[in-house]
Structures are given as structure tokens and as C-alpha cells.
Amino acid sequence: MSTDSPPATAPVALIVEDDEDTAELLDLVLSQAGFSVITALNGTEGTELARLHQPALTTIDVSMPGMDGFETTRRIREFSGTYIVIISTRSDERDILAGFDAGADDYVPKPIRPRELQARLAAVARRPTTTFAPQPVTHAWAAAAEDPARSAYHRLVVAGGQPVDHLAAIPGPVTVHEPEPDEELEETGEAGRDGMLELGMRFVGSWIEFYGLRINPARGLVVVDDRLVDLNPRQFDLLQLMFYSGTRTRSSRYLALRLRGETEETTRTQAYQDRDWVESLMENLLNRLGERAHAPRWIEARSRSRFRLVRPE
Known part of the structure; x- marks a missing residue:
């Protein structure tokens, strides 16, 4: 897992993903959006990093060794208001609703389409999709607030x-x-x-x-x-x-x-x-x-x- 502390000026995005290719793709998309990205390979490490860094956004894979993505989501949601996006190959309605019930805010099916992911996050943030181009961190995406x-x-x-x-x-x-x-x-x-x-x-x-x-x-x-x-x-x-x-x-x-x-x-x-x-x-x-x-x-x-x-x- 990556443990380096991100720059204090950048919003933090946490990736909880055991597949290296998927993690690299998410890292690229989120870095271009202005985030400082940290990565965990399983749910236990992801929960620890979420508690340590308080990320604005967290992506969580469902199928991971040990603790699965639903349980990871529930544990993180106990102490964090981070915006949670579940990433999964399981995309039937029962699995999607299980993700929402665990505390997720969005559910993105694999294989990930970078442009679609950018557009979905931009819609959540009430920003146009162009905000996901590389930009100064002062204009970075912020998680949708809860009322x-x-x-x-x-x-x-x-x-x-x-x-x-x-x-x-x-x-x-x-x-x-x-x-x-x-x-x-x-x-x-x-x-x-x-x-x-x-x-x-x-x-x-x-x-x-x-x-x-x-x-x-x-x-x-x-x-x-x-x-x-x-x-x-x-x-x-x-x-x-x-x-x-x-x-x-x-x-x-x-x-x-x-x-x-x-x-x-x-x-x-x-x-x-x-x-x-x-x-x-x-x-x-x-x-x-x-x-x-x-x-x-x-x-x-x-x-x-x-x-x-x-x-x-």
C-alpha cells in the first residue's frame, strides 16, 4: 500500500483495488482531476488509510481477498463522510443496491471507461466535465456535500x-x-x-x-x-x-x-x-x-x- 503523505494543498483520493491495471487507470483519471492519490491493495489497508488521510473521494473494488468491498465500505462509512464509488464487475440490481445499502454514493461497473467515470464524477460535483482536465488544485473537484x-x-x-x-x-x-x-x-x-x-x-x-x-x-x-x-x-x-x-x-x-x-x-x-x-x-x-x-x-x-x-x- 502507498503510505506517503499527499501534499496538504490537494484533495485526497483513495483507491482500494487489488488489480494493478485498474488501480493505474483510476490513478491516472483521478490525478488528472487534481487529486493527490493514495492506493491500498485490500480492504483492511484501505480502511486504515481512510482513517489516516480522510480522503474526499474513495473508490472501492468489490471482489478483493479477505474483506470484500461491501464490508470495506461499511467500515469506512462508520467514521468518514468520504464520497465512495464502488467499482465492480458485478452490476446486477441486487449488487448495486447492496453497495448503496453499505453506504456507497455511486456504483461504476467494470470495465471502466475513463470518460464515463469523469463525466459521472463531474455530474455529482455539479461541475462541467471539462473540469477534469489537468488543472491547478485550487479548482479541484470536491465531494458533494450532505445536507x-x-x-x-x-x-x-x-x-x-x-x-x-x-x-x-x-x-x-x-x-x-x-x-x-x-x-x-x-x-x-x-x-x-x-x-x-x-x-x-x-x-x-x-x-x-x-x-x-x-x-x-x-x-x-x-x-x-x-x-x-x-x-x-x-x-x-x-x-x-x-x-x-x-x-x-x-x-x-x-x-x-x-x-x-x-x-x-x-x-x-x-x-x-x-x-x-x-x-x-x-x-x-x-x-x-x-x-x-x-x-x-x-x-x-x-x-x-x-x-x-x-x-x-
């Missing part, structure tokens, strides 16, 4: 501790308002954990999985069929709000007020303005997800500018 408020809210929903129907899904200064006539058209259903489970959603670590679409509220990440999708903050908030709506149908007015943290009493916008805004925002979100209007997988448009999650057959 404590979102994390706490996610844990509350997963535990079923409070009905989301009476709270905004996005943490913020939102006050409950009495339903307007248009909102009374919303179909009955369950919001929050019960409604989400009824639709077949699964809670895996800090991730919510809905038939190939996964979101990580704590880090603002979205994955579609193992492909990272880069959403802007408004798009992510809208998607999260729809997830937490469970089996409820939501009007454009409802969504707009929740996204802005307003009530009917405090808002200055008219209903038709919110309808146009949310419809445009929803269209852009669905395009980013790769949703098809004629055969939606996750979100479908209803009459009178209302939306709901698809009921899987």
Missing part, C-alpha cells in the same frame, strides 16, 4: 414518524394552508412512507428506489438505470416532492407553493402563473430523466394540470 436537514427529514419519512401530507417535502419555512377549490380535485391517497411503499418504493440506506429511478435526498443525487442524471436544484426539489407525495395526485398550484415555501395567504403569484411555471419545470425534469409522455415510467400528467406517480402494474 443535514434533508438527511433528518429523509430519516423521518422512512421511519413513518410524521405524515408528509401536512409538511413540505422540501425543508423550509412552509405553513399549511387550507385547500383551494382546485386542490380539492386531487384524488385521495397516502402521502409519505405508506404511500411510497404502496407504490413499491424501497428505502436503501440514504437512497429511495422507484423502479429504476433512485434519489439520494441527503446528497441531491439522481440515478436512472445506473446512469447519473444531473438536475438543477429546482428540478431535484420537484422530483423529491413527487416521491414524498406517494399515491397522492398533486396540482400545479400545490407543487408551486411547496417549492417556494409559500401559502395562499403569502403568495403573490396567480394560479395560472404557477400552472405555466410548474408545467414547464416538470417538462424539463421529465426530459432529463428520459421519461416518455406516451408511456411514462414514473410521473404521469393528469387533467387540469395535475401530476401523480405511475401506479406500477
Whole structure:
């Protein structure tokens, strides 16, 4: 294992990998991104180096002698907030979800494609992929931060501790308002954990999985069929709000007020303005997800500018 201390000015990336060729490829990609790279050949050494150097980013192979990558991920996650990317030849859904459950933030299948890896990391960091060209370390990539408020809210929903129907899904200064006539058209259903489970959603670590679409509220990440999708903050908030709506149908007015943290009493916008805004925002979100209007997988448009999650057959 490499034990030399990296320069203090560079963010540290840790590679836990027993295959020499793969380790060299990852070293090249991460070095070009501005990282100071250290390498361990197995999970035990990787855990020790993670504790010693507190890396911003860690890549972990699944199949290693002794401690496997899932256990290594769990042990590192006990004391470190490093952004963990699992690298593996095992890429079926069960293995991917096991990686997320262990505490990983992303899952990259082998053989590794350098350009794809660079693009995925750039999307996580909310940076264009060009930032991965050799550059001064002052502009180096930084791991996506975790939002404590979102994390706490996610844990509350997963535990079923409070009905989301009476709270905004996005943490913020939102006050409950009495339903307007248009909102009374919303179909009955369950919001929050019960409604989400009824639709077949699964809670895996800090991730919510809905038939190939996964979101990580704590880090603002979205994955579609193992492909990272880069959403802007408004798009992510809208998607999260729809997830937490469970089996409820939501009007454009409802969504707009929740996204802005307003009530009917405090808002200055008219209903038709919110309808146009949310419809445009929803269209852009669905395009980013790769949703098809004629055969939606996750979100479908209803009459009178209302939306709901698809009921899987």
C-alpha cells in the first residue's frame, strides 16, 4: 500500500483495488482531476488509510481477498463522510443496491471507461466535465456535500414518524394552508412512507428506489438505470416532492407553493402563473430523466394540470 503523505494543498483520493491495471487507470483519471492519490491493495489497508488521510473521494473494488468491498465500505462509512464509488464487475440490481445499502454514493461497473467515470464524477460535483482536465488544485473537484436537514427529514419519512401530507417535502419555512377549490380535485391517497411503499418504493440506506429511478435526498443525487442524471436544484426539489407525495395526485398550484415555501395567504403569484411555471419545470425534469409522455415510467400528467406517480402494474 502507498503510505506517503499527499501534499496538504490537494484533495485526497483513495483507491482500494487489488488489480494493478485498474488501480493505474483510476490513478491516472483521478490525478488528472487534481487529486493527490493514495492506493491500498485490500480492504483492511484501505480502511486504515481512510482513517489516516480522510480522503474526499474513495473508490472501492468489490471482489478483493479477505474483506470484500461491501464490508470495506461499511467500515469506512462508520467514521468518514468520504464520497465512495464502488467499482465492480458485478452490476446486477441486487449488487448495486447492496453497495448503496453499505453506504456507497455511486456504483461504476467494470470495465471502466475513463470518460464515463469523469463525466459521472463531474455530474455529482455539479461541475462541467471539462473540469477534469489537468488543472491547478485550487479548482479541484470536491465531494458533494450532505445536507443535514434533508438527511433528518429523509430519516423521518422512512421511519413513518410524521405524515408528509401536512409538511413540505422540501425543508423550509412552509405553513399549511387550507385547500383551494382546485386542490380539492386531487384524488385521495397516502402521502409519505405508506404511500411510497404502496407504490413499491424501497428505502436503501440514504437512497429511495422507484423502479429504476433512485434519489439520494441527503446528497441531491439522481440515478436512472445506473446512469447519473444531473438536475438543477429546482428540478431535484420537484422530483423529491413527487416521491414524498406517494399515491397522492398533486396540482400545479400545490407543487408551486411547496417549492417556494409559500401559502395562499403569502403568495403573490396567480394560479395560472404557477400552472405555466410548474408545467414547464416538470417538462424539463421529465426530459432529463428520459421519461416518455406516451408511456411514462414514473410521473404521469393528469387533467387540469395535475401530476401523480405511475401506479406500477
